[in-house]
Amino acid sequence: MHPFLDITKLSIAFPKSPLPVLREVDLKIERGEYVAVIGHSGCGKSTLLNVVAGLLPATAGGVLLEGREISGPGPDRAVVFQNHSLLPWLTCYENVKLAVDQTLKGEMNKQQRHDWVLENLALVHMTAAKDKRPNEISGGMKQRIGIARALAMRPKVLLLDEPFGALDALTRAHLQDQVMEIHARLKTTVIMITHDVDEAVLLSDRIVMLTNGPNATVGEILTVDLERPRDRLKLAADPRFVAARTAVLEFLHSRHANPALQAA
């Protein structure tokens, strides 16, 4: 039995740099799992995600999804980009509709696609703003449309590239709760890139910690043993939450402290 998503001996090198960004990354992810990838900036977190998305080619090794090799981007691995990447000339509805029309044309008729767009906008509570353009809504709302667009493609894996990185703390907490809710409902497999320790512990089943780049690889994988649904207020004082948080912090700041900061 293959794992759902299987990353094997994955190395990525860019033409101009002597050392590979990532070296022999191994990671197996089960269906429905929520996995966070954490590490210092420059360790190649986003590169890893882009390879899984198919936007970058692997230099060596490869990624299997349901036993099939990934070669190129596709809607089965929908990405929520860090900077939302909504098309500014389309309304929120049209942004989601473009993705739905493009990816589900064979499976749904026109009316069904329209309803499906509305359903996904409702899922992220954006029905009211569906006819607004991206520059008329806040950063958090844009990111929610980005999530709706990704979910509307019915992906096998949802890839989140630091989705809340550019948001203020309150908006971020609110969106984290919504993502947890959606994950509980749809049981989507999620890979989330983040540099926020609390976010990683709160949301994930497992946390993959990368060592510092270049030549970064998986340093440690922590299983977060907390039952769902999770409540950020109750968890704040939970010893298991604190222990997980400490473990990640210890990895990031003691064993693999940011080289840039150490040199300073």
Added chain:
Amino acid sequence: MNAVSTKPAAAPAVVSRPVLAALPKPSRIVPIIAQVVPPLMVLALLGLGWEYLASGPNATLPPPSKVWVDARDLIVDPFFDRGGLDKGLFWHLLASLQRVALGFALSAVVGVALGMLIGSSPFCMRGLDPIFQVLRTVPPLAWLPLSLAAFREAQPSAIFVIFITAIWPIIINTAVGVLNVPQDYRNVAAVIRLRGLAFFWKIVLPAAAPYIFTGLKIGIGLSWLAIIAAEMLIGGVGIGFFIWDAWNSSNLSDIIVALIYVGLVGFMLDKVVALAGRIATRGTQAS
């Protein structure tokens, strides 16, 4: 689940609020006056200066008062038509505008298509860009003898001059716009597998639209500059030849009136293209 719902509801606030005094309504007329008055004042001053400078016994150009007396027919009635070239300014401007419309429309279509091509194909970019960079520096009128030789008629030659003048900024700006389509949009298109013509139509064209309209705006301005000069040489009905004809019959006042009209129409053309651009690209700026 939700962090907010676990808190007890706050007691309803019973603090009485002081009644706010109504703010005075901002006037709508004052800003308009502030916009309109300065140019009018400057215009009046310039007119007075001109009147003073051109009133001396040795003045070579007519003062505004003389222009008014000489060219009164021309100013008051732009629509008269006494046959031949003896028409009101409206008809001359219309003839020039028709040439510009045709030449510019052609260059817009061809220019955007060529710009898209060289913007999206590195081979075409390398092959065509150096040629375009050289050709675009050729002054519009330098094309006129060649095009007269090729078309053997005034009308298509003038249209060709417009076309060749306006096309370079359109090609170059379109190509830059295509090259500058953000990688983010390309990624989105890749994930939803938007390719080929659909990718062009739904992503590249809207993303490059602000650049394209910059090119069109520069292009229409150059067309208007070129048509006046071209018409001076080819003759016939048209504001350019009207000016040349007036010079040959020493009607300096007519020339001054025509120049004012040429300026106003050029300004209007610029605004029309800018407006079209604003309508077509609404939302694409700033995200």
